[in-house]
Amino acid sequence: MRFGIMAMQLEALVPSGVPAEQVMANIAGFDHAGLAKSLFDKGFNPIELGGDLGMFLPHAYNAEAIEKLKALKAEGVTYTLHLPLWSVEPSTPLTPVRKGSVEAVVETIKATLPLEPEVCVLHATGALAAEFYNMKISELARTLILRQFQGGARESIKSILEQTGIPSRKLAVETIEFPLDLTLELAEELDLSICLDTGHVLAGFPGWFDFFEVVERVLPRLAEVHLHDSKKMPEGVRGYGEDHKPLGTRDLDLGPFLDRLAAANFTGPLVFELTVDEALESLKVVKSVRPQYR
Numbered sequence: 001m002r003f004g005i006m007a008m009q010l011e012a013l014v015p016s017g018v019p020a021e022q023v024m025a026n027i028a029g030f031d032h033a034g035l036a037k038s039l040f041d042k043g044f045n046p047i048e049l050g051g052d053l054g055m056f057l058p059h060a061y062n063a064e065a066i067e068k069l070k071a072l073k074a075e076g077v078t079y080t081l082h083l084p085l086w087s088v089e090p091s092t093p094l095t096p097v098r099k100g101s102v103e104a105v106v107e108t109i110k111a112t113l114p115l116e117p118e119v120c121v122l123h124a125t126g127a128l129a130a131e132f133y134n135m136k137i138s139e140l141a142r143t144l145i146l147r148q149f150q151g152g153a154r155e156s157i158k159s160i161l162e163q164t165g166i167p168s169r170k171l172a173v174e175t176i177e178f179p180l181d182l183t184l185e186l187a188e189e190l191d192l193s194i195c196l197d198t199g200h201v202l203a204g205f206p207g208w209f210d211f212f213e214v215v216e217r218v219l220p221r222l223a224e225v226h227l228h229d230s231k232k233m234p235e236g237v238r239g240y241g242e243d244h245k246p247l248g249t250r251d252l253d254l255g256p257f258l259d260r261l262a263a264a265n266f267t268g269p270l271v272f273e274l275t276v277d278e279a280l281e282s283l284k285v286v287k288s289v290r291p292q293y294r
Contacts, residue, residue: 001258001261001262001270001294002267002268002269002270003043003044003270003271003272003279003286003294004044004045004046004047004048004080004272005039005047005048005271005272005276005279006048006050006082006271006272006273006274007032007035007036007039007047007048007053008050008052008082009035009039009275009276010275011276012030012035012038013026013027013030013057014027027056027057030057030059030060031068032053032057032060032061032068032069033065033068033072036069036072036077036079037072037075037077039276040072040075040076040077042280043283044272045077045078046077046078046079046080046118046271047077047079047080048079048080048081048121048271049079049080049081049082049115049117050082051081051082051083051085051104051105051108052082052084054084054107054108055084055086061108061111061112066111066112066114066115067114069115070114073115078118079112079115079116079117079118080117080118080119080120080121080271081108081109081112081120081121082121083105083108083109083120083122083123084104084105084108087104088100088101088104088105088126089101089125089126089128090122090123090124090125090126090153090156090157090160091124091125091126091128091129091149091150091153092126092129092149092152098152098156101126101156102156102159102160102163105122105156105160106159106160106163106164109160109164109166110164113164118170118223118268118269119170119172119193119195119223119224119268119269120170120171120172121172121174121224121226122157122172122173122174123173123174123176124153124156124157124174124183124186125150125153125176125177125178129146129149129177129178130176130178132145132146132149133146133177133179134177134238146179146182147182149178150185154186154189154190157171157173157192158190161190168190168191169192169221169223170193171193172192172193172195172223172224173186173193173195174195174197175194175195175197175205175214176200176205176206177200177238178205178206180206180209180217181207184217184218187221192221193221193222193223194221194223195223195224195225195226196218196222196224196225196226197225197226197273198211198225198226198227198228198229198230198257199226199228199229199230199242199243199244199245199252199273200226200230200243201214202229202231202233202239202242202243202250202251202252203230203231203233203238203239203240203242203243204233204235204237204239205238205243208233208234208235208236211232211252211253212253212257212260215257215260219260219264219266222264222266222268223268224268224269224270224271225261225268225269225270225271226273227247227271227272227282228243228244228245228246228247228272228273228274228282229243229246229247229248229249229251229252230243230244230245230251231251232250232251244273244274245278246274246278246279246285247282247285247286248282248289254285254290255289258286258289258290259290262293
């Protein structure tokens with residue numbers, strides 16, 4: 001199995017112990033390719049590039065940075081791409097904001113096309129949709145409003161695919177804080193892939209389900225796994241802050257999960273959404289419970 005890691009590592013941007021007066025200089029000199037190479041050298045592949053880096057570090061995806069990242073492919077480095085999620089809301093009914101969100105996503109995809117990322121992970125809905133999802137309103141009102149957000153996401157995704165020309169299966173919608181059924185409907189309708197986020201499911205973000213029920217539902221379209229542990233939350237309670245934990249520290253039934261992926265001949269990436277140290281410890285857990293996969 002291929003275990004990757006996210007490149008959105010705070011320690012790489014603001015290392016511990018760096019004096020305050022050097023922080024901005026460190027950020028300005030951020031070496032995207034150097035970070036990717038260091039993660040690869042630690043045994044992670046693919047590297048999941050974070051689209052949100054461009055919000056604070058415009059040079060992270062300029063032509064020079066892309067060429068350096070591309071050069072690493074000759075050494076065996078491969079990439080996936082997590083599309084921007086901070087400050088974007090591709091599902092909002094507010095058309096100007098939705099169009100701006102699409103523009104941000106499209107720019108990121110186009111900038112990284114030379115890297116040939118195998119999967120582009122998208123949060124089809126954002127913080128505003130999640131707010132209405134959790135609002136104390138009648139179920140009828142909630143359903144009507146969330147259908148509106150689903151419709152906005154549908155239009156945004158269509159536009160993203162049209163403007164970038166990427167195959168629809170290259171785009172993977174993630175299991176996030178939005179009803180699982182509505183996300184899967186979008187994937188079926190638009191022939192998209194799915195990114196299964198293990199911690200999100202356990203924490204109840206897309207609703208409260210048996211974890212392996214969700215695995216079975218997404219397997220036909222599964223292109224990537226975001227791998228981290230979480231406490232399994234009871235129905236009606238979402239586990240904010242309980243996810244994005246190292247493997248073996250919460251409730252993910254890791255061994256049977258990996259067995260099911262292997263039985264399904266899943267060959268996509270499993271990307272740790274953890275710090276480097278947490279991911280390295282998690283690899284040890286993988287090796288201890290299922291050495292044949294590591």
